[in-house]
Amino acid sequence: xxxxxxxxxxxxxxxxxxxxxxxxxxxxxxxxxxxxxxxxxxxxxxxxxxxxxxxxxxxxxxxxxxxxxxxxxxxxxxxxxxxxxxxxxxxxxxxxxxxxxxxxxxxxxxx
Amino acid sequence: xxxxxxxxxxxxxxxxxxxxxxxxxxxxxxxxxxxxxxxxxxxxxxxxxxxxxxxxxxxxxxxxxxxxxxxxxxxxxxxxxxxxxxxxxxxxxxxxxxxxxxxxxxxxxxx
Numbered sequence: 001x002x003x004x005x006x007x008x009x010x011x012x013x014x015x016x017x018x019x020x021x022x023x024x025x026x027x028x029x030x031x032x033x034x035x036x037x038x039x040x041x042x043x044x045x046x047x048x049x050x051x052x053x054x055x056x057x058x059x060x061x062x063x064x065x066x067x068x069x070x071x072x073x074x075x076x077x078x079x080x081x082x083x084x085x086x087x088x089x090x091x092x093x094x095x096x097x098x099x100x101x102x103x104x105x106x107x108x109x110x111x
Numbered sequence: 112x113x114x115x116x117x118x119x120x121x122x123x124x125x126x127x128x129x130x131x132x133x134x135x136x137x138x139x140x141x142x143x144x145x146x147x148x149x150x151x152x153x154x155x156x157x158x159x160x161x162x163x164x165x166x167x168x169x170x171x172x173x174x175x176x177x178x179x180x181x182x183x184x185x186x187x188x189x190x191x192x193x194x195x196x197x198x199x200x201x202x203x204x205x206x207x208x209x210x211x212x213x214x215x216x217x218x219x220x221x222x
Contacts, residue, residue, distance in 0.1 A: 032209070034210055034211075036213075042215070042216075043199075043201055043213040043214060043215050043216045044154065044201075044213050045213070046210050046211070046212060046213075049209070049210045088153055088154075090211075092208060096208045098144070098156055098159055098167060098208075099156070099211060101153035101154055102153065103152070103153055104153055
């Protein structure tokens with residue numbers, strides 16, 4: 001199993017819907033998780049970080065961490081066309097020194 | 112302020128040239144990173160500096176040479192690159208191995 005896995009997509013949702021992005025991880029990464037948004041040709045932009053079990057909300061974004069099932073998800077409420085991007089899930093490795101990125105999920109929000 | 116700056120934004124170089132990429136952050140972060148990103152792939156870690164010392168070198172060819180002159184600056188010296196080295200080069204910084212903040216990147220083309 002790869003350390004961090006994501007469905008590559010594309011995931012298409014209509015404008016105004018909830019987009020659900022999922023990420024699973026192996027025992028080789030630690031318990032700090034991050035979601036980044038990356039527009040085509042641009043650099044990754046940090047959206048959310050989550051360190052403990054449960055939900056964390058920030059505006060239209062909610063990150064969910066379930067350590068028992070080893071998955072972390074990102075929900076985007078009221079999706080907008082401007083949310084169309086690649087979403088990268090990242091986790092710190094067990095040494096806590098660097099990131100392991102998932103392959104990214106491409107999200108397309110249709111007007 | 113979560114800004115990381117990188118120069119130049121674009122760079123075209125021949126295989127015999129020597130050039131340098133520059134990165135700067137003023138957030139007081141003690142860890143700085145170089146990543147390479149190819150199209151439709153996640154960022155790939157190249158080097159990590161912690162407290163101005165190289166702590167991780169992910170088996171990068173010697174034609175890439177990092178330098179950390181001080182806690183705010185990070186350079187990547189390039190020499191005798193190959194066309195397959197063409198990519199987006201990203202700099203990032205973090206405090207205490209937490210969330211990483213990325214600069215806008217340098218788009219490199221090797222002819």
